[in-house]
Amino acid sequence: MIKFEHVGLRYGIGPEVLSDINFTLEAGSFHFLSGPSGAGKSSLMSLLYLGRRQTRGLVTMFGQETSVLDREQMASFRQRIGVVFQDFRLLPHMSVFDNVALPLRILNKNEKEIRSNVNELLDWVGLGDHMRALPATLSGGQQQRVAIARAIVDRPKLLLADEPTGNLDDEIGMRLMNLFEQLNRMGTTIVIATHNHALMDHFGHSRLILDQGSLQLQDSKNWIQRKIEGVF
Amino acid sequence: MFNAEDKRVGSSDKTRQYDLPLHQDEGTGFLIVLVGLMAFLSTIVLSFSFTLNTVMDGWSEGLENKITLEIPAKIDEDTLRSSSELKKIQASIIEKMSQSDIIKTITPVEEKKLQTLVQSWLGQSTFIDDLPMPSLISMELHESSPEALNAISTSLRAIDKHTLIDTHETWLDDLLKLTRSMQSGILAIVLVIALTTVAAIAGAMKSQIEIHRNDVELLHLMGARDQYITNQFVRHASILSLTGAFAGLVSALCIMALIGFVFKDQDYGFLPKAAIHWDDISVLCLLPLIICGISAGSARYTVMQVLQRMP
Ligand SMILES: Nc1ncnc2c1ncn2[C@@H]1O[C@H](COP(=O)(O)OP(=O)(O)OP(=O)(O)O)[C@@H](O)[C@H]1O
Ligand SMILES: [Mg+2]
Numbered sequence: 001m002i003k004f005e006h007v008g009l010r011y012g013i014g015p016e017v018l019s020d021i022n023f024t025l026e027a028g029s030f031h032f033l034s035g036p037s038g039a040g041k042s043s044l045m046s047l048l049y050l051g052r053r054q055t056r057g058l059v060t061m062f063g064q065e066t067s068v069l070d071r072e073q074m075a076s077f078r079q080r081i082g083v084v085f086q087d088f089r090l091l092p093h094m095s096v097f098d099n100v101a102l103p104l105r106i107l108n109k110n111e112k113e114i115r116s117n118v119n120e121l122l123d124w125v126g127l128g129d130h131m132r133a134l135p136a137t138l139s140g141g142q143q144q145r146v147a148i149a150r151a152i153v154d155r156p157k158l159l160l161a162d163e164p165t166g167n168l169d170d171e172i173g174m175r176l177m178n179l180f181e182q183l184n185r186m187g188t189t190i191v192i193a194t195h196n197h198a199l200m201d202h203f204g205h206s207r208l209i210l211d212q213g214s215l216q217l218q219d220s221k222n223w224i225q226r227k228i229e230g231v232f
Numbered sequence: 233m234f235n236a237e238d239k240r241v242g243s244s245d246k247t248r249q250y251d252l253p254l255h256q257d258e259g260t261g262f263l264i265v266l267v268g269l270m271a272f273l274s275t276i277v278l279s280f281s282f283t284l285n286t287v288m289d290g291w292s293e294g295l296e297n298k299i300t301l302e303i304p305a306k307i308d309e310d311t312l313r314s315s316s317e318l319k320k321i322q323a324s325i326i327e328k329m330s331q332s333d334i335i336k337t338i339t340p341v342e343e344k345k346l347q348t349l350v351q352s353w354l355g356q357s358t359f360i361d362d363l364p365m366p367s368l369i370s371m372e373l374h375e376s377s378p379e380a381l382n383a384i385s386t387s388l389r390a391i392d393k394h395t396l397i398d399t400h401e402t403w404l405d406d407l408l409k410l411t412r413s414m415q416s417g418i419l420a421i422v423l424v425i426a427l428t429t430v431a432a433i434a435g436a437m438k439s440q441i442e443i444h445r446n447d448v449e450l451l452h453l454m455g456a457r458d459q460y461i462t463n464q465f466v467r468h469a470s471i472l473s474l475t476g477a478f479a480g481l482v483s484a485l486c487i488m489a490l491i492g493f494v495f496k497d498q499d500y501g502f503l504p505k506a507a508i509h510w511d512d513i514s515v516l517c518l519l520p521l522i523i524c525g526i527s528a529g530s531a532r533y534t535v536m537q538v539l540q541r542m543p
């Protein structure tokens with residue numbers, strides 16, 4: 001589903017923040033992306049959600065090398081990807097409802113369908129009482145849940161979440177992780193960038209670990225193995 | 233599960249037109265005023281052009297088949313004919329000509345009327361009485377063909393060889409030329425107005441994209457097509473230019489109605505009744521739609537152009 005070959009990224013004339021990244025993500029898989037602050041997690045995410053072009057190497061998504069996509073294909077690829085940005089990027093002039101409804105409106109879904117989907121989802125993430133609120137009037141954790149609801153409302157094939165549980169208390173964080181698990185079981189490929197080791201340990205999915213721009217892959221089996229070896 | 237208000241928000245969103253708060257941007261009011269001004273100017277200028285057309289039609293119609301005979305008082309440097317002499321020639325010309333069947337009507341121009349005509353050029357002064365005034369005869373022909381004019385000039389020569397025929401053609405031609413060049417000037421003004429509107433809208437759209445760059449980028453990342461985003465800008469541009477143009481049109485019409493009212497009793501003699509026809513006004517009423525179309529086109533082109541350069 002996603003394949004990176006010798007991918008590098010630099011901003012302007014600066015140094016490469018990602019260098020020689022190689023990995024393959026199978027459709028329907030679930031990954032954590034971790035690494036120290038400044039390691040390039042958000043940068044790698046931006047390549048994944050087609051927000052930026054790599055400065056070298058090949059990125060293949062949904063069976064297509066992305067550098068040859070025209071604008072039309074680019075739009076339809078992006079429609080299959082849901083993103084929770086590290087800084088949420090909610091539209092400040094729109095109510096919570098409208099923010100979450102936006103991806104459906106872009107897909108030109110009918111209003112009735114939009115209303116029922118958005119209402120249900122917002123209720124599920126515990127924001128049923130704040131539909132009319134503007135994002136600025138919400139707490140950080142509430143905004144994060146709006147961002148998550150917006151990312152998953154149109155059932156994306158690929159869900160990318162940058163620190164999605166950073167501002168959430170354990171209970172709600174767990175609940176959202178369970179939601180991600182559920183989506184994953186329904187076929188969505190998921191990549192979650194996080195620092196939270198407890199979370200990664202609890203769910204035990206394979207990890208992509210970035211350090212100073214290069215990547216190592218640890219699959220979940222190895223991790224369990226090492227954990228077992230460590231115990232004994 | 234949801235209170236009524238939430239439901240209302242959900243459903244009222246059908247009329248929600250923008251993902252971007254374009255109408256809240258600072259420049260919007262200014263742009264409405266600008267488009268209004270453009271509509272105002274083009275309404276005035278076009279009405280002027282329509283009026284000019286009416287006046288021109290009046291002139292050519294009023295002078296069609298009409299000629300004036302001038303029996304000059306001054307024949308050469310030394311010879312001045314007396315007014316009684318002129319009257320005699322005038323009388324005999326009229327007598328002779330009324331028998332001709334190419335002439336529809338023939339009337340002498342009263343001396344008094346001639347004096348007032350001259351007064352309007354030279355002002356009121358006693359020396360007018362001393363001017364060697366010619367005698368004039370105005371005639372209407374059934375058809376002012378060259379043959380008819382020839383026939384008239386032949387019979388005139390038999391009575392008085394100094395009498396001149398004025399077919400009004402030269403000065404009518406000059407007037408027509410003048411009005412035609414005024415029309416081209418008006419066309420140029422309208423063109424400048426249209427271009428200004430196009431440029432103003434294009435500039436405004438560019439700066440609005442810049443203001444909302446982050447949000448536009450976000451829409452792109454969510455998979456919005458250029459067309460989807462462009463439509464919002466186009467809708468915005470259309471609404472504001474329709475508003476401005478309508479206001480401009482209405483104020484221009486009001487002002488013209490006022491002017492018409494103030495000067496309605498004034499009589500400009502040689503000017504045929506200068507008035508705008510109803511069908512001209514209905515053309516003017518299309519102006520907001522035309523301006524709206526121009527703005528929408530300009531917005532669509534500009535926004536598409538800018539969006540296509542975005543990642
Ligand atoms: N828009 C940008 N322009 C220039 N440099 C950038 C830009 N975004 C990120 N960088 C640089 O790229 C490097 C990686 O940043 P990135 O945001 O990807 O790290 P991160 O792993 O997400 O960090 P964090 O855990 O703090 O979110 C940093 O050195 C940063 O300074
Ligand atoms: Mg980051």
